[in-house]
Amino acid sequence: MCKDNDNIDNGNDDDNNKNYSNDSLKANELDENINDNNNKNINKEVDDFNQTEGVSTILGDPKKAILKLSGPMIVAMLITSLYNLIDGVWVAGLGQNALAAIGFITPIFMVVIGFSNGLGAGATAVISRFIGEGDRDKANNAAMHIILLTIIFTIIIMVSLGLFLRPILEMLGAGVTVGLGLAYGNIVFGGSIFIVFTAAAYGILRAEGNVKKTTYAMSLGAILNIILDPIFIYTLGYGIAGAGIATVLSMAISSFIILYWFKKDTYIKLSLNLFNFSKDILKKILAVGLPAGAEFLIMAILAGSLNMILVSVSGSDAVAIYSSGWRVIMIAIVPVISVSISVVAIVGASFGARRYENFSIIQNYSIKIGTIISIITAVSTFILAPYIALLFTYSPETAMLNGPITDFLRVMALFYLFVPMGSTAASIFQGVGKGLDSFMLTAIRELLLVVVFAYILAIPLGMGQYGVWWGIVIGNIIGSLIALFWSKIYIKKVVAIKGGENEAL
Known part of the structure; x- marks a missing residue:
């Protein structure tokens, strides 16, 4: 009987010990979870303390953010676009062949700029998401992956x-x-490292909301x-x-200033010590960057296709008219x-x-x-078209292009009104990492719709270069x-699905 009682007592002791051990384990796990959460909160608070204004x-408030980021960007891009316009004005003084040569280089230049801006778009999308998550280390690492891609892309371009x-x-x-195209293109593409780097760097700066420095750099270069x-x-x-030399030299100076900023006082830092190769980060960058770059490739194919249609219906003068007028359009849609x-x-x-509720x-x-x-832009362009055209037709060799350039600008006034819908949609898809959707929208618009309508109106319907414009x-x-x-x-879909997940969390 005593033995039985001893066994019972021992059994109870074992059970108590087991329960005590389980309770201790649970307590330890709870402490660890609390510590992990505290550490995350501490890190978040430290990161919040170190946040830059951008x-x-x-x-913060998305409406205020749009206004605050857009203003400086408008100034910077207007100055840059003004440079593109003035560059064309100076070249126009060399004659219509020089102006046409720039027009033929433009589609190729658009490919280079496009994939460079694609890297910038990938940088903005991925780094801003890491910043939103509060993970500064990943944001810095992503920036270093952008620099790696910049070097690779530059080598591909130059070769x-x-x-x-x-x-x-x-x-x-x-x-x-x-010959004129080669004289200009060989110099510009020979200095492509500065073209690619500045575009990628602007994307990194935009990701941290640092539009002031982006504005300074873009404005200085222009x-x-x-x-x-x-x-x-x-x-x-x-x-x-000389136009090519001026372009490369100005971008080189901007590049060195940007590098100095990254070393000194930006939220994102560029250093080999911060680089840790990650296939996941690379995939995320390329998921936005490649489609965004390919969008510009589509634009280049579009420009080349339109040039060929224009040459077939009206000769090289039609290319000069289109390329000159399009410079103005690019300025008009900058805001x-x-x-x-x-x-x-x-x-x-x-x-x-x-x-996710911020998206709408x-x-x-x-x-x-x-x-x-x-x-406002459409009305202004329509009224001022004859005077704007004079910028490209001040020399005796280009005077006869004044009327057609005026007509081109007036036809394009209607084009402005629908740009906000398409460009905003593309940016939303890039921001969430769905670069392929943005690419598909551009492909449908430019290759399927614009080229087809331009061809049908210009050739079968006999409208000539006016058909291309319409x-x-x-x-x-x-x-x-x-x-x-x-x-x-x-x-609607992402708010319904992701919003539900958040409520479950």
């Missing part, structure tokens, strides 16, 4: 265009302007180019090659594009912070601002409406 902006620039120009129908253009083209007598560029970082930060606010507000700006307008209107509906469907 980071606080993109994580490929060094070998194939002439046959590409001949394929585009440059004809007698091939102003330097405006100053250096006449010096190298006319004073030093380099002609069209709208600036708003859209700002949207990428704000959407990315909202996505990282799981504030961001979309509606950016389209509203963009449409107001577009109406094809651009009609294709963009339909394409922008498709983009608007596509993005709204996506936003």
Whole structure:
């Protein structure tokens, strides 16, 4: 009997010991979880304390963020676009062949700029999401992956265009302007490291909401180019090659200043010590960067296709008219594009912070601002078209182009009104990492709609170069409406699914 009692007592002791051990384990696990959460909160508080003004902006009220980021971007991009216009004005003084040569280089240059801006878009989307998550280490690491891709892309550009620039120009129908195109293109593409780096760096700065430094760098590069253009083209007598030298030199100076900033006082830091190769980060960057770059490739294919249609119906003068007028269009839509560029970082930060309800606010507000700006721009361009055309027709060799350039600008006034819908939709998809959707929208609009309408109106319907212009307008209107509906469907879906997940959390 005693033995039985002893066994019972021992059994109870064992059970008590087991229960005590289990309780201890649970207590330890609870302590560890509390410590982990405390550490995360402490890290978050430290990171919040170290936030720059730009980071606080993109994580704050989306409407205020759009206004705050867009303003400086509009200034910077207007100055840059003004440089592109003035560059064309200076080259126009060399004659219509030089102007046409720039027009044939433009599609190739757009590919380089496009994939460079694609890297920038990938940087903005991925880094802003990491900032939204509160993970600064990953944000820095992503920035270093961007630099790695910059070096790789530069090598590809220099080798490929060094070998194939002439046959590409001949394929585009440059004809007698091939020599002038090579004189300009070899210099610009030879300095492509500065083109690629500045575009990628702007994307990194935008990701942290640092639009002031982006504005300073872009403005400095453009102003330097405006100053250096006449010096190298006319004073030093380099002609069209001088325009290329001015471009490379101004971008080189901007690049060194940006590198200094990254070493000194930005939220994102560039250092080999911060680099830890990650396939996941690389995939996320390329998921946005490659489609975004391919969008510009589509734009280059579009420009080349339109050039070939224009040459077939009206000769090389039609290319000069289109390329000159398009420079003005690029300036006119800068404010709208600036708003859209700002949207990428704000959407990315909202996505990282799981504030999916912000998406509709961001979309509606950016389209509203963009449409107001577009109406003002369209009316102004229509009225001032004859005077704007004089910028490209001041020399005796180009005087006969005044009337057609005026007509082109007036036809394009309708095009402005639908740009906000399409550009905002593309930025939303880039911000959430769905670069392929943005690419598909661009492909449908430019290759399927614009090229088809331009060809049908210009050749079968016999409208000549005017048919090409109206094809651009009609294709963009339909394409922008498709983009608007596509993005709204996506936003409703992501809010329903992701919002539900957040409530469950």
